[in-house]
Amino acid sequence: MMELIVTNELTLRTPVPETDGPRLAALIARDRETLAQWLPWVPKTTQASEIAFLRELVKQADQHQSLQLVMVWQGDPVGMMGFNRFYQREAGRQTAEIGYWLANHAVRHGLMHQAVLALCQLGFATYQLEQISIIAAVLNQRSNHVAQRAGFHLDRVLPARITLSNGQQVDANDWIKVNPDRQVHENPVY
Template identity: 35%
Template sequence: MFIHKIDDELSLKLIEINDRDNIFELTERSREHLRQWLPWLDTTTKVEDTESYINMSLQGFIEGKSLQTVILFHGQAVGVAGFNQINRANQTAYIGYWLAKDYQGNGIMTRVAKALTDYAFTELKLNKVEIRAAVENTKSRAVPERLGFVQEGTIRQAEWLYDHYVDTVVYGMLATEWKKS
């Protein structure tokens, strides 16, 4: 099992089938909050939907195409983060994340994104890490900005959120830049 300890409070654990009830419950408790920025909430309505997501994530991990983890804060699941896609041909990983509403404001996601970025460069030996967030999602955008990612541009109408398109800001970090910071 993959477990990556970040610090005394935080660790990342490979998402597994036995996480399905906890992750679904976190989703339920934060549904309205998360729905503002994540397009999958309306199609995740029962625990079996979360199980399907976990199975897909595990298949991606086996194939080396992704790595989805459960964020553990003091041993308790509080969200999900990982590499939504690992592109070996281009040596790039794309970080995605969400955190239950009750745990925001504790610096959790910045520490998680920092650990994932470091893992991408030191363990996976990748060249670039990207984080994308909706233009108006200031909390999510603050994570790569705090870590010194470069704002590379905006993709217009990049994502459909239920009844409207949102523009997405792309942030990037190169391995050479990460080593310098």
């Protein structure tokens, strides 16, 4: 089991489906209206589907396809975040995309900012990622703010990239953060 201690009160850890599934499903049900604005899977989430989903995430992590972690704040799960998928690029370069959601009662405590920074550090140091991206709906101010505050730069706008729960397709910002140890300096010092 992976556990990443972010602060004294915030930890990211591997999901335990039978324990975390019911607790996360309850959070999703409580905050369904807010979360469903940006996450198309929210309206269909049940306790059983969340347990099955977490089981699949554990398998994907074992196969190094993705890494999804439960956000635990003050001892209780408050959301999830992680690398939705890893991508192999040319010359063996690897990149990843971060995804996340957070319960309403945990918003505005800086948790997502701290967790994104910790996940980036893990991705760059442990997984040797070349770059990390966050794809956020253009109108999702909170997610865009998280990316910007964590030092990502806006690379481009992706037309109709995200499908919302009502079927509407919306444009998304593609935020990028490059591994600081692998950046190519345009003006090398000799």
